Amino acid sequence: MEKQQTKQEQIKKEPWLRIVKRDALPAWKIILIYAIAIVASLLLSAIICSLFSSKNPLAFFTSLFTGAFGSPRRIWLLLQDTALLLGVAVALVPAFKMKFWNLGGNGQILVGCLAAISCMFYLGGKIPDALLILIMTVASIIAGAVWGVLPAIFKAYFGTNESLFTLMLNYIATGLVAMFITIWVKSGSGVLEPLSSGNFPALFGNKYILTVLVFLILAILMYIYLKYTKHGYEIAVVGDSPNTAKYIGIDVKRVIIRTMIISGALSGVVGLFLAGGIHHTISTASANNMGFTAIMAAWLASFNPLVMIGTCFFIIFIAKGMVEVRGNFGFTNDSIANIVIGLVYFCVIACSFFITYRVVFRKSGAKRKKTDEAKGVD
Amino acid sequence: MTIFFVSAISIATVLLYGCIGEIITEKAGHLNLGIPGIMCMGTAGGCLGVSLYMGTLSSPENASWILLILISLLFSMAFAAALGSIYALLTVTLRCNQNITGLAITVFGGGATNFIMSFVDRTYFDPAGKLISSSLPFADNLDGFGKVVFGHGIYVYLAIAVAVVCSIVLNRTRVGLHLRAVGESPATADAAGINVVLYKYVAIISGSAIAGIGGFYYIMDYIKGSWENAATIEAFGWLAIALVIFVLWKPNVAIFGAFLFGACFIVAFVIPDITSTQREIIKMLPYVVTIVVLVLTSIRKKREHQPPASLGLPYFREDR
Numbered sequence: 069m070e071k072q073q074t075k076q077e078q079i080k081k082e083p084w085l086r087i088v089k090r091d092a093l094p095a096w097k098i099i100l101i102y103a104i105a106i107v108a109s110l111l112l113s114a115i116i117c118s119l120f121s122s123k124n125p126l127a128f129f130t131s132l133f134t135g136a137f138g139s140p141r142r143i144w145l146l147l148q149d150t151a152l153l154l155g156v157a158v159a160l161v162p163a164f165k166m167k168f169w170n171l172g173g174n175g176q177i178l179v180g181c182l183a184a185i186s187c188m189f190y191l192g193g194k195i196p197d198a199l200l201i202l203i204m205t206v207a208s209i210i211a212g213a214v215w216g217v218l219p220a221i222f223k224a225y226f227g228t229n230e231s232l233f234t235l236m237l238n239y240i241a242t243g244l245v246a247m248f249i250t251i252w253v254k255s256g257s258g259v260l261e262p263l264s265s266g267n268f269p270a271l272f273g274n275k276y277i278l279t280v281l282v283f284l285i286l287a288i289l290m291y292i293y294l295k296y297t298k299h300g301y302e303i304a305v306v307g308d309s310p311n312t313a314k315y316i317g318i319d320v321k322r323v324i325i326r327t328m329i330i331s332g333a334l335s336g337v338v339g340l341f342l343a344g345g346i347h348h349t350i351s352t353a354s355a356n357n358m359g360f361t362a363i364m365a366a367w368l369a370s371f372n373p374l375v376m377i378g379t380c381f382f383i384i385f386i387a388k389g390m391v392e393v394r395g396n397f398g399f400t401n402d403s404i405a406n407i408v409i410g411l412v413y414f415c416v417i418a419c420s421f422f423i424t425y426r427v428v429f430r431k432s433g434a435k436r437k438k439t440d441e442a443k444g445v446d
Numbered sequence: 447m448t449i450f451f452v453s454a455i456s457i458a459t460v461l462l463y464g465c466i467g468e469i470i471t472e473k474a475g476h477l478n479l480g481i482p483g484i485m486c487m488g489t490a491g492g493c494l495g496v497s498l499y500m501g502t503l504s505s506p507e508n509a510s511w512i513l514l515i516l517i518s519l520l521f522s523m524a525f526a527a528a529l530g531s532i533y534a535l536l537t538v539t540l541r542c543n544q545n546i547t548g549l550a551i552t553v554f555g556g557g558a559t560n561f562i563m564s565f566v567d568r569t570y571f572d573p574a575g576k577l578i579s580s581s582l583p584f585a586d587n588l589d590g591f592g593k594v595v596f597g598h599g600i601y602v603y604l605a606i607a608v609a610v611v612c613s614i615v616l617n618r619t620r621v622g623l624h625l626r627a628v629g630e631s632p633a634t635a636d637a638a639g640i641n642v643v644l645y646k647y648v649a650i651i652s653g654s655a656i657a658g659i660g661g662f663y664y665i666m667d668y669i670k671g672s673w674e675n676a677a678t679i680e681a682f683g684w685l686a687i688a689l690v691i692f693v694l695w696k697p698n699v700a701i702f703g704a705f706l707f708g709a710c711f712i713v714a715f716v717i718p719d720i721t722s723t724q725r726e727i728i729k730m731l732p733y734v735v736t737i738v739v740l741v742l743t744s745i746r747k748k749r750e751h752q753p754p755a756s757l758g759l760p761y762f763r764e765d766r
Contacts, residue, residue: 228741228744232687240734409557
């Protein structure tokens with residue numbers, strides 16, 4: 069008798085909730101889920117910020133907007149930084165489409181920047197600026213491509229783990245920059261003064277426009293490259309299933325190496341703009357962690373270069389806005405920005421779960437009876 | 447020379463904690479790129495614990511060694527584990543991308559640590575740091591070899607003990623076997639009746655707690671209670687992840703690997719009469735060495751030297 073009862077209980081014990089994979093969601097639902105996540109994370113951030121200061125949570129949002137859009141200069145800076153981040157994201161996206169975890173964006177940007185700066189340092193003043201800029205462009209593209217292709221070669225031939233390889237190359241790039249600074253700066257201050265030659269011209273009398281235009285165009289080109297060319301198709305196949313790729317006659321090794329040359333070279337271009345267009349100098353922090361931030365931006369856009377324009381804009385918007393929030397709320401260091409950005413990431417990452425899966429709750433006894441009857445189960 | 451070994455061992459300890467934490471996590475099949483952020487969080491927790499404890503005392507001389515150690519250990523492990531459990535929730539239950547989640551954890555951890563540290567009262571960090579790193583009583587009069595072996599704070603010996611225990615548990619016990627099974631092939635482990643989710647959670651959270659001690663140790667023992675920002679500790683976190691590859695996912699080898707990395711790291715500062723350029727070159731050594739090891743192991747393809755087979759992949763039971 070007792071045994072029977074426990075047996076019955078065991079049968080009844082269906083889990084309270086279980087997880088089921090969803091079919092593809094319509095686009096508007098995906099956008100809605102992301103929007104809810106972002107709003108929720110910002111509300112959470114506003115509450116946290118107001119808890120640690122005596123301001124009211126609404127001030128958080130107004131500060132966020134004035135920080136990002138408060139003056140024409142701020143708007144241009146916002147656009148410029150968005151363009152740079154977009155540039156890195158565009159550079160990384162072919163690699164990620166191929167499921168090649170390129171965590172080396174920082175390093176690839178840095179070597180590109182370093183190559184451009186060394187041209188400026190050694191050749192500046194000796195040759196005309198136009199020629200110098202040309203040489204800088206070639207040098208930084210090559211440098212970035214080399215930094216990108218090294219892990220790709222080993223991945224293609226030996227299956228070496230690329231995420232760790234690229235991660236290590238970041239530090240070697242940082243080390244190289246630190247080393248060259250010690251060579252160039254004799255005073256020992258470790259700060260390279262901005263170089264005057266090889267600076268990019270201001271387009272239409274505005275020094276921000278060139279950067280914005282270049283990376284916007286690159287994003288559109290990358291969209292076309294990935295979607296409408298044979299190369300783009302090969303990248304997608306290699307990413308989804310290397311075995312299928314092999315079977316239909318795609319040279320997987322070649323695709324990996326070629327894609328990483330493109331990825332690295334484009335990162336190098338971002339470095340070039342940092343050197344020639346914006347800072348005219350270099351430090352170990354020049355890449356400003358964009359290599360990692362861009363991964364986030366690309367992933368949020370599900371690796372669509374056009375959507376990345378929006379995600380990059382959003383991330384930079386938060387970063388810029390937080391500078392103002394920090395000032396207005398009286399926080400002593402800029403760490404609050406990272407906390408808020410981290411919270412936004414958490415919420416957005418977590419909501420990706422609800423796009424691929426759905427949660428099914430255990431039906432109550434009465435409900436189950438009904439569905440069972442409907443199905444004709446006794 | 448003694449100074450060189452002592453400082454190398456100090457840096458090695460920081461790396462060893464981070465490395466062991468990451469090994470445990472990776473053995474469960476999770477590449478936790480959040481370790482740098484988690485180590486920062488451990489720092490923040492430990493420092494908060496120290497300042498709270500020192501705040502209750504009338505004067506810093508009254509501090510009890512054992513209480514200070516226990517409180518700081520507890521706090522740093524708890525804070526690191528808290529951040530680790532966010533990672534676990536996102537990657538195990540919600541099956542989010544591990545690399546993305548890890549990077550987000552690092553961003554958040556670094557920020558939160560700087561934030562917490564701006565509130566922490568650091569008045570008594572100097573005496574607390576000295577107390578925490580005080581060596582065994584009899585080691586004060588030693589010099590040379592004796593000082594290298596015995597002249598450290600308790601945290602150094604704890605790290606070695608953790609590494610040894612971890613190695614034994616992973617390779618000699620049923621729990622370790624199950625954990626490795628979960629990391630190699632979660633579907634097989636699940637079919638064998640192992641609670642995959644539980645193993646993953648416990649591994650990630652305990653790994654995070656261990657890694658967290660590393661960051662705290664760096665602040666209290668190595669730089670004796672001074673604080674700049676989280677960036678230095680983050681750098682150690684990345685190095686610890688590199689170390690995991692270098693030692694081929696073996697905790698007992700990690701003890702020596704960590705020492706080698708620590709030596710590489712410190713050698714640039716102790717060699718007299720080198721230019722700053724040469725110093726920067728030497729500082730790149732650990733990373734170059736890691737890449738070489740990474741490449742060599744992937745070329746040799748020895749089965750016991752490979753990363754856990756399902757590293758980085760989410761596990762969903764209904765997938766085939």
